[in-house]
Amino acid sequence: xxxxxxxxxxxxxxxxxxxxxxxxxGGLTDHHADGWGIAFFEDKGVRLYIDDKPSVASxxxxxxxxxxxxxxxxxxxxxxxxQGEVRLANCHPFMREAWGQYWIFAHxxxxxxxxxxxxxxxxxxGNTDSERAYCHLMNHxxxxxxxxxxxxxxxxxxxxxxxxxxxHGVFNFMLSNGDCLLTHCSTHLHYIIRQAPFKAAHxxxxxxxxxxxxxxxxxxxxxxxxxxxxxxxxxxxALHPGEMALFMGGEPxxxxxxxxxxxxxACGCPA
Amino acid sequence: xxxxxxxxxxxxxxxxxxxxxxxxxGGLTDHHADGWGIAFFEDKGVRLYIDDKPSVASxxxxxxxxxxxxxxxxxxxxxxxxQGEVRLANCHPFMREAWGQYWIFAHxxxxxxxxxxxxxxxxxxGNTDSERAYCHLMNHxxxxxxxxxxxxxxxxxxxxxxxxxxxHGVFNFMLSNGDCLLTHCSTHLHYIIRQAPFKAAHxxxxxxxxxxxxxxxxxxxxxxxxxxxxxxxxxxxALHPGEMALFMGGEPxxxxxxxxxxxxxACGCPA
Numbered sequence: 226x227x228x229x230x231x232x233x234x235x236x237x238x239x240x241x242x243x244x245x246x247x248x249x250x251g252g253l254t255d256h257h258a259d260g261w262g263i264a265f266f267e268d269k270g271v272r273l274y275i276d277d278k279p280s281v282a283s284x285x286x287x288x289x290x291x292x293x294x295x296x297x298x299x300x301x302x303x304x305x306x307x308q309g310e311v312r313l314a315n316c317h318p319f320m321r322e323a324w325g326q327y328w329i330f331a332h333x334x335x336x337x338x339x340x341x342x343x344x345x346x347x348x349x350x351g352n353t354d355s356e357r358a359y360c361h362l363m364n365h366x367x368x369x370x371x372x373x374x375x376x377x378x379x380x381x382x383x384x385x386x387x388x389x390x391x392x393h394g395v396f397n398f399m400l401s402n403g404d405c406l407l408t409h410c411s412t413h414l415h416y417i418i419r420q421a422p423f424k425a426a427h428x429x430x431x432x433x434x435x436x437x438x439x440x441x442x443x444x445x446x447x448x449x450x451x452x453x454x455x456x457x458x459x460x461x462x463a464l465h466p467g468e469m470a471l472f473m474g475g476e477p478x479x480x481x482x483x484x485x486x487x488x489x490x491a492c493g494c495p496a
Numbered sequence: 497x498x499x500x501x502x503x504x505x506x507x508x509x510x511x512x513x514x515x516x517x518x519x520x521x522g523g524l525t526d527h528h529a530d531g532w533g534i535a536f537f538e539d540k541g542v543r544l545y546i547d548d549k550p551s552v553a554s555x556x557x558x559x560x561x562x563x564x565x566x567x568x569x570x571x572x573x574x575x576x577x578x579q580g581e582v583r584l585a586n587c588h589p590f591m592r593e594a595w596g597q598y599w600i601f602a603h604x605x606x607x608x609x610x611x612x613x614x615x616x617x618x619x620x621x622g623n624t625d626s627e628r629a630y631c632h633l634m635n636h637x638x639x640x641x642x643x644x645x646x647x648x649x650x651x652x653x654x655x656x657x658x659x660x661x662x663x664h665g666v667f668n669f670m671l672s673n674g675d676c677l678l679t680h681c682s683t684h685l686h687y688i689i690r691q692a693p694f695k696a697a698h699x700x701x702x703x704x705x706x707x708x709x710x711x712x713x714x715x716x717x718x719x720x721x722x723x724x725x726x727x728x729x730x731x732x733x734a735l736h737p738g739e740m741a742l743f744m745g746g747e748p749x750x751x752x753x754x755x756x757x758x759x760x761x762a763c764g765c766p767a
């Protein structure tokens with residue numbers, strides 16, 4: 226399986242601290258060494274960096290670690306290949322444009338016998354189950370909405386399709402159009418909200434501490450979402466298996482357990 | 497206006513030497529300081545780096561200068577804004593997916609009173625004339641072909657539309673799907689083919705020389721295409737105003753002056 230990292234904020238924020246720990250799981254503190262990627266929204270634009278090298282050995286990851294890109298929505302992914310060989314076209318996140326917005330998607334999981342219809346507006350470039358699911362999702366949304374749906378309508382439309390897709394296997398994902406960040410948890414996803422009064426946080430994967438009180442303003446609010454908690458001195462909230470969550474302005478504005486079954490073994494299986 | 501750089505090769509090749517000169521035109525040896533970008537195809541995947549900082553001051557350009565990414569098709573662009581403010585969403589190259597291929601586009605020019613129909617499969621995210629032209633082109637191709645057209649058919653289909661678009665102004669562009677690289681010259685585009693016997697080349701924009709004989713094999717062939725020649729000791733070929741060229745395997749396999757008028761002032765005007 227892979228690991229996911231997301232950030233949703235009420236003000237453009239850099240992700241350096243979280244990425245510092247996260248990228249070490251790509252080949253150093255964990256075994257997700259089959260490529261990685263990260264996408265940063267800047268207003269409507271997107272910086273998308275993908276690399277088929279392990280994130281701990283990637284010159285692109287070095288750039289991200291040194292370049293404090295400020296963004297309100299970030300999605301990152303480190304890959305442990307299950308379906309699709311190790312190559313650039315199979316690295317997440319994936320990007321497509323719909324209704325004049327970029328849409329970014331990353332998936333952690335493994336969908337078995339999942340062959341959605343082809344020939345819609347969006348077609349996978351690589352050969353992962355993840356990109357198939359993403360294109361299926363985007364084809365569904367595009368055929369249903371003539372213009373970009375608002376976040377609540379988006380939640381309901383995605384939920385319908387997720388209930389179908391997750392019957393094929395583990396389907397933890399993150400999706401963002403730059404306005405909101407939508408997640409689904411099949412097995413493991415945790416989040417933390419950082420807001421005033423800010424405190425110091427210490428990474429699990431490296432002996433690094435940041436005192437957020439020194440780098441924030443009192444009105445900042447940041448949600449960080451990750452497969453596994455990234456810090457060891459803060460309380461992270463686990464999403465329930467089968468739950469979808471919508472993050473806006475640095476907090477979860479809607480959390481809902483979707484009706485319908487998860488795939489056998491999806492619930493609570495080891496990451 | 498902006499400047500364009502393209503590379504099309506018969507074997508994956510790094511673009512470090514050409515990029516070294518080209519990126520200096522983004523704010524140092526020339527005044528194209530409103531952002532820049534570069535896209536590298538790796539098989540079907542794409543590394544797309546864009547930045548709204550001048551390329552001479554961009555940490556992302558530093559990465560590209562240090563990381564010898566090998567690619568058969570590259571498109572780069574440094575921006576001097578004419579339409580659309582300086583922001584990430586307006587940086588070229590632009591990327592869309594069609595028929596399971598990524599398509600990359602960059603434009604140098606200025607299209608006046610150009611308002612193609614909206615509501616197709618592709619919609620601009622930013623507000624440049626360039627992205628409008630790109631989406632118009634891709635909408636046209638998608639509505640015409642159920643699967644990806646071959647290079648010759650692509651040439652003819654693009655040529656039809658270019659004859660229409662270029663009546664609105666200067667429309668130098670590069671387009672690639674990773675298999676071939678298509679260019680149109682309204683004003684200035686030059687190319688050089690490097691093949692055995694390889695020689696040394698010296699940059700215009702910096703006192704840097706590379707002896708390609710030491711870094712190539714006898715069967716390598718590389719076409720480099722740029723708004724203005726990048727070296728001062730090689731003979732570059734100028735495309736004619738009004739000419740389209742198709743590059744494959746490191747050489748122009750088709751060059752054709754398109755019938756029909758160029759926009760007033762487009763032919764031969766200063767870059």
